[in-house]
Amino acid sequence: MEEKSGDSLATVLVAGAANLTIALAKLVAGLIGGSAAMLSEAAHSAADTVTELLLLVSVRRSGKPPDERHPFGYGKAGFFWAMMAAVATLVGGAGFSVTHGVHEISHGEELGNLTPSYVVLAVSFVIEGVSLSKALSQLRAAAGRHRIRPLRLVRITSDTALKAVLFEDAAALVGLVIAAIGLLGSQWSGSALWDGAASVAIGLLLLVVALILIQSNLSLLIGQAAPRQVETGIRAVLLAQPEVEEVVELLTMMIGPGSIMVAAKIDFCDEAGAAGVEIACDEVDRRLRDRFPGVNLVFLDPTPTRRS
Structure with missing residues (x-):
């Protein structure tokens, strides 16, 4: 399926700028409140920022014209770097979130001021929503050109940058809701169990997203047929x-x-x-x-x- 690399580049840049801003805000709020879920969300956004940088490399590399040594072009370099981006999400986001959440459950500490965390979660939800809206707009436009449903295009598209942004932004919104539930649960119960469990849940969510993207890019990298x-x-x-x-x-x-x-x-x-x-x-x-x-x-x- 044909997608416009310029649209994908703009989508990646919007998502990358959003994730970098959000990661810093979550880190500050997590340190103030001592919340494992917020720190996991900070790691999540930091991993997403690294992912966007790798996706930017993916879009740039795949757009290089063919040359004597690469007569078929550099398109598959896009698949490779997109897979590396998914690995970054797996290692940086999922790994940290699960281990930090387990540590919080085992050695729970009393939470501090959570007001900054709630504010950051609310603002982050809006920013991630804008980023997801940009990706969905591109998806609907591409689906309209190919006269198929958007959900089907997500399954069969070879535009790995668009697919990664869609999955990661959707996971980010779900992760923010999970973090908010964990904070509220710990605040009401006085137990760090809720906060730690939310951190583990965020890590498992990232694990699922990363594995889906890795499998998709690996299939394209080894020579997937057209739809x-x-x-x-x-x-x-x-x-x-x-x-x-x-x-x-x-x-x-x-x-x-x-x-x-x-x-x-x-x-x-x-x-x-x-x-x-x-x-x-x-x-x-x-x-x-x-x-x-x-x-x-x-x-x-x-x-x-x-x-x-």
Whole structure:
């Protein structure tokens, strides 16, 4: 599926600026109140900031044009750096939150002034909401261009930067609610158990998000095919060419965010002749690029079927 790298870059920059501001505010509030959940949220936002920086590298690297040493381009570098961003969330955010939460439960300390924490949580919720709104706006625009539902686009998109921002901003909003519940529970009960449990819950939430993003990027990195709907459309375009008698084999691969390579073995009609096959291949290439703007490379191999 084709996505605009400029839109993804803007989405990443908005999310990165939001996370950096929020991380500092949460850290100060967590130190004042002595809340494990707030410190976990600070680690969460700090990890998200590192993630946005890596996603920025991802968008920049994947946009480099092909050269002699990399004739297929640098698109898969985007998948690699996006996976590193997910690993940063796993190690920095989830790891710290779970271990710190367990420590708080085992050696609970009395909480201090929590007013700054509540203020920071409320402001953070608004800022994260703005960042998520930006990502959702891009998602709806892309879904409209491809005429599919936004949720389906999230599952099949190769725009790893957009997917990461969506998942992380959604997780951030849920994490803020969990942190608020933990603070209220500890304040009302006088026990640090609630605060520590909230920290562990935030860590587990980040763990799930990180594993989902790692699996998604790993699949793209090792050569994931184009979405089935796109492959069906590509096959239809090939068969619609008058000189094409049969599509013997069709292979596709995502070679970058929104970038597709198509390789097909085609059984052409015997009447087409050598010149006719050349013209047909050129026409098919043009039609595929017009119908699917994400198709950047097309390789067609005239191959007779066993029947022929």
